[in-house]
Amino acid sequence: MKEKDLRRSLSVLPIGTVMKLTNLTARQIRYYEEQGLVSPERNEGNRRMYSLNDIDLILEIKDYISDGMNISKIKSVYEQREKEAFSRGSNNKLSDQEARRLLSDELLNVGGLNSKDVKSNNSF
Amino acid sequence: MKEKDLRRSLSVLPIGTVMKLTNLTARQIRYYEEQGLVSPERNEGNRRMYSLNDIDLILEIKDYISDGMNISKIKSVYEQREKEAFSRGSNNKLSDQEARRLLSDELLNVGGLNSKDVKSNNSF
DNA sequence: AATCATATGTCATATTATATTACATATTAG
């Protein structure tokens, strides 16, 4: 559903939270961004702010890497995906207030705890 | 489900995230803590770290405040809720719905429709 | 083996975020 997409794309999580949820270091998370795999927003203070979708993506990247795939391969996989997604197109817009409410709901339903050695089920 | 309970009690969210998700100021959030309504954990750097359960609670507090209930009343209600949960045995707590009803009952005793500013579309 | 690329660690410096405390103030209750 549309609402869910939106609430999962709200960027409210700082890198420290992402570190805990993914078990990655800040260095790693920033490096994946540097390589074009993730694109967190920035707040007014220039801090990276991540969404649940970003966390999904990062966990997926983590999986790929632990499977022996290197960054550039992962990147090409995502570029391919974007092409497909782009051909579908989507647009939705909700008020900030609605969005906040929706994200609350979503956060309260987060599923899939990351666990260092358990191949991420990526169910976040 | 136990795993979900665990997830919901993970303290990984700094106060800035809570501000965004609840639309409250840091001052308000800390004040509710000062009044004994919330008890976030602290990380090694002494920063408050909130869980999804904490956010639930804060949103609930926000609702009741906007309905005209004052802090001490809310506190006494929570204490009452705990008593009842305790007398039922720790393994059989009040359901959320029952808890809501309890608070609603209390609201009726708070007296006059303290209409206040009902901008509180408690949709959160 | 030597060299190179990749992925991550670590350190230094600068800026933002948060904690704490104190005082101010608007609104409500008595």
Added chain:
DNA sequence: CTAATATGTAATATAATATGACATATGATT
């Protein structure tokens, strides 16, 4: 009116994050 309540605001200190540079382990290539 006066006190209590809830929140704002400011000052100061410390933690978290950003950025850039250099180090290094690992695996790939020559």
